Amino acid sequence: MARYYFDVDDGVVFTLDQDGIECASMDELRFAAIDDLPDLARDQMPDGDHTKILVKVRDAGGSYLFEASLTLDVKWAAGEMDKSEP
Amino acid sequence: MTAEFVALARSLERRDRLSPEERSLIEQLPARKRRFDSGDELVVEHSEPSESCLILTGIVARAQFLPDGKRQLTAVHIAGDFVDLHALLLKLMDHSVVALTPCDAAFVPHSSLIAAFEASPHLGRLFWLSTVIDGAIERAWVTSLGRRSASVHLAHLICELFVRLETVGLVRGNSFDFPITQTDISDMIGLSLVHTNRTIQDLRSSGLITWERKVVTIPDQQRLRDFAEFDPTYLNLINRPR
Numbered sequence: 277m278a279r280y281y282f283d284v285d286d287g288v289v290f291t292l293d294q295d296g297i298e299c300a301s302m303d304e305l306r307f308a309a310i311d312d313l314p315d316l317a318r319d320q321m322p323d324g325d326h327t328k329i330l331v332k333v334r335d336a337g338g339s340y341l342f343e344a345s346l347t348l349d350v351k352w353a354a355g356e357m358d359k360s361e362p
Numbered sequence: 363m364t365a366e367f368v369a370l371a372r373s374l375e376r377r378d379r380l381s382p383e384e385r386s387l388i389e390q391l392p393a394r395k396r397r398f399d400s401g402d403e404l405v406v407e408h409s410e411p412s413e414s415c416l417i418l419t420g421i422v423a424r425a426q427f428l429p430d431g432k433r434q435l436t437a438v439h440i441a442g443d444f445v446d447l448h449a450l451l452l453k454l455m456d457h458s459v460v461a462l463t464p465c466d467a468a469f470v471p472h473s474s475l476i477a478a479f480e481a482s483p484h485l486g487r488l489f490w491l492s493t494v495i496d497g498a499i500e501r502a503w504v505t506s507l508g509r510r511s512a513s514v515h516l517a518h519l520i521c522e523l524f525v526r527l528e529t530v531g532l533v534r535g536n537s538f539d540f541p542i543t544q545t546d547i548s549d550m551i552g553l554s555l556v557h558t559n560r561t562i563q564d565l566r567s568s569g570l571i572t573w574e575r576k577v578v579t580i581p582d583q584q585r586l587r588d589f590a591e592f593d594p595t596y597l598n599l600i601n602r603p604r
Binding site for chain 2: 297311331
């Protein structure tokens with residue numbers, strides 16, 4: 277069991293994790309980082325057309341060892357739907 | 363009032379007057395005391411208890427487990443709460459009650475509760491009220507789970523716990539003991555562990571709470587209440603005839 281720190285860049289603010297959480301394995305760390313992304317997106321729906329929420333995981337020594345991100349791309353669509361297909 | 367029923371009587375007497383006869387009916391309830399470690403189940407899902415369980419010390423939660431091992435805590439209970447009055451009527455438990463900290467509980471036979479309620483229908487109504495308030499708390503939790511942001515949700519939960527603990531005399535100034543894990547909190551507010559951890563840090567860094575060595579302190583109650591949009595009406599802390 278080791279403690280890892282999950283820093284977040286939500287496109288506007290970079291938040292340094294002060295407390296960290298304990299993870300028993302690398303799989304658990306990976307799951308914790310990915311599991312965090314939908315919560316982050318739900319909490320602060322990003323503004324703008326291109327936003328990336330990034331979670332970077334570091335160990336107690338300060339080395340980054342994993343990252344996961346979620347991207348929101350927004351644009352006004354153009355063109356017609358394809359009506360030839362049933 | 364004997365020690366095991368002090369918190370229960372406090373909780374009831376915040377909502378209505380107890381007559382001397384009603385106080386003695388409560389005192390005469392037979393109580394089989396048991397100690398639990400954190401993680402233990404006090405009441406097991408799908409069991410058919412013949413007793414209801416009154417929390418004396420510690421913090422417990424109602425838990426529902428999913429097949430993939432995930433868990434949602436749907437209510438938290440503290441000293442003075444009768445956690446499974448439901449079973450008196452439902453018979454079969456549809457959820458478990460788990461200890462989040464070491465705790466003491468007293469088990470009171472359903473038959474004794476029914477006899478006390480028949481001796482004083484008013485006392486029966488007050489116990490009924492406690493399950494109605496449980497329902498009101500669950501509505502507040504559902505609203506938080508569905509619609510509140512993580513930090514407002516957690517702030518709301520902290521406001522609620524403070525008021526409930528204060529009702530039974532378990533706060534010190536602006537502080538209360540809250541020796542539960544972040545995993546427990548994340549299972550209460552339905553968020554990932556990492557997001558829960560960050561939400562706690564957010565509330566701390568904005569000065570709304572301090573949370574150190576398992577003690578939560580609220581430096582400015584009104585500020586936290588405003589932030590949490592907390593309206594304690596649902597806790598029904600009004601003393602009136604019921």
